[in-house]
Amino acid sequence: xxxxxxxxxxxxxxxxxxxxxxxxxxxxxxxxxxxxxxxxxxxxxxxxxxxxxxxxxxxxxxxxxxxxxxxxxxxxxxxxxxxxxxxxxxxxxxxxxxxxxxxxxxxxxxxxxxx
Numbered sequence: 001x002x003x004x005x006x007x008x009x010x011x012x013x014x015x016x017x018x019x020x021x022x023x024x025x026x027x028x029x030x031x032x033x034x035x036x037x038x039x040x041x042x043x044x045x046x047x048x049x050x051x052x053x054x055x056x057x058x059x060x061x062x063x064x065x066x067x068x069x070x071x072x073x074x075x076x077x078x079x080x081x082x083x084x085x086x087x088x089x090x091x092x093x094x095x096x097x098x099x100x101x102x103x104x105x106x107x108x109x110x111x112x113x114x115x
Contacts, residue, residue: 012058021113041091045076052079
């Protein structure tokens with residue numbers, strides 16, 4: 001189910017035109033709290049919210065799986081969706097450039113998703 005979850009998350013982000021979608025595979029890292037970070041950004045707070053909504057809807061519809069925890073919906077500069085072993089980070093472009101989350105996980109296997 002983990003691979004199906006990752007696939008659905010990525011599919012949802014691409015359908016809503018998420019930018020620079022990355023999958024960081026953290027499974028082999030002893031210090032990681034989850035197996036995958038999926039990171040992307042949107043061009044506006046409206047798009048960032050739409051990306052998060054699309055992920056939640058598709059995962060619930062296809063896998064009957066609800067998000068464990070979410071943060072950032074109010075200001076939509078950085079929305080986090082926690083599915084346990086997969087955590088989705090959806091940024092506004094400026095916030096992504098500032099936090100550079102993918103740079104913090106240099107040991108991870110990083111896959112750039114082509115749309």
